[in-house]
Amino acid sequence: MSEQKNKKEKVEQEIEKEAAEELNAVEEEMEVHNENVENEDVTLTEVEKRLLEIENKLEASEDRYLRLQADFENVKKRNIAERTANQKYRSQSIAEELLPALDGFQKALDTESDSEQMEALLTGMKMVYGQIMTALEKEGLEVIPALGEQFDPNFHQAVMQDNDETKESNEITMELQRGYKLKDRVIRPSMVKVNQ
Numbered sequence: 001m002s003e004q005k006n007k008k009e010k011v012e013q014e015i016e017k018e019a020a021e022e023l024n025a026v027e028e029e030m031e032v033h034n035e036n037v038e039n040e041d042v043t044l045t046e047v048e049k050r051l052l053e054i055e056n057k058l059e060a061s062e063d064r065y066l067r068l069q070a071d072f073e074n075v076k077k078r079n080i081a082e083r084t085a086n087q088k089y090r091s092q093s094i095a096e097e098l099l100p101a102l103d104g105f106q107k108a109l110d111t112e113s114d115s116e117q118m119e120a121l122l123t124g125m126k127m128v129y130g131q132i133m134t135a136l137e138k139e140g141l142e143v144i145p146a147l148g149e150q151f152d153p154n155f156h157q158a159v160m161q162d163n164d165e166t167k168e169s170n171e172i173t174m175e176l177q178r179g180y181k182l183k184d185r186v187i188r189p190s191m192v193k194v195n196q
Contacts, residue, residue: 038153144179
């Protein structure tokens with residue numbers, strides 16, 4: 001019996017020893033596994049941070065791209081508007097240069113003729129003046145109406161005042177110099193005498 005007891009004790013000791021070894025091995029495995037999980041958590045957190053940084057950079061780049069695209073569209077629209085305005089008012093500088101000559105023509109045409117020769121000359125000048133005005137009108141030049149009109153500071157420049165009771169207040173009684181506009185832009189206001 002003692003032999004059996006010894007054997008039994010020996011087997012129990014071996015079982016305990018093997019169980020302790022297995023327990024140690026399992027504990028070591030769990031420690032290694034826990035370390036790996038912690039490392040994975042740290043690595044995952046770093047990856048998440050990096051991913052967030054990349055997403056933020058991408059969002060900033062997309063925002064910058066959209067702003068640049070909007071700026072480009074605005075510049076393009078502005079260029080088109082400038083080109084349209086330049087086309088619309090391309091003849092403004094030539095018209096402004098011709099205004100003194102037109103004034104001279106107008107004064108010459110307003111002179112009284114005292115002979116047939118002078119009348120023939122005035123007729124020729126009227127024809128030339130008419131051709132010049134027709135060409136300028138095709139480009140959009142218009143005479144600003146003044147005499148008998150109500151004074152409008154957008155189109156008229158008052159240089160004298162009149163006190164005529166037969167006329168309305170602010171009515172233009174005399175045009176001293178013709179005014180012109182090119183399409184919708186005043187290139188020279190009419191110089192006028194205005195009734196009080």
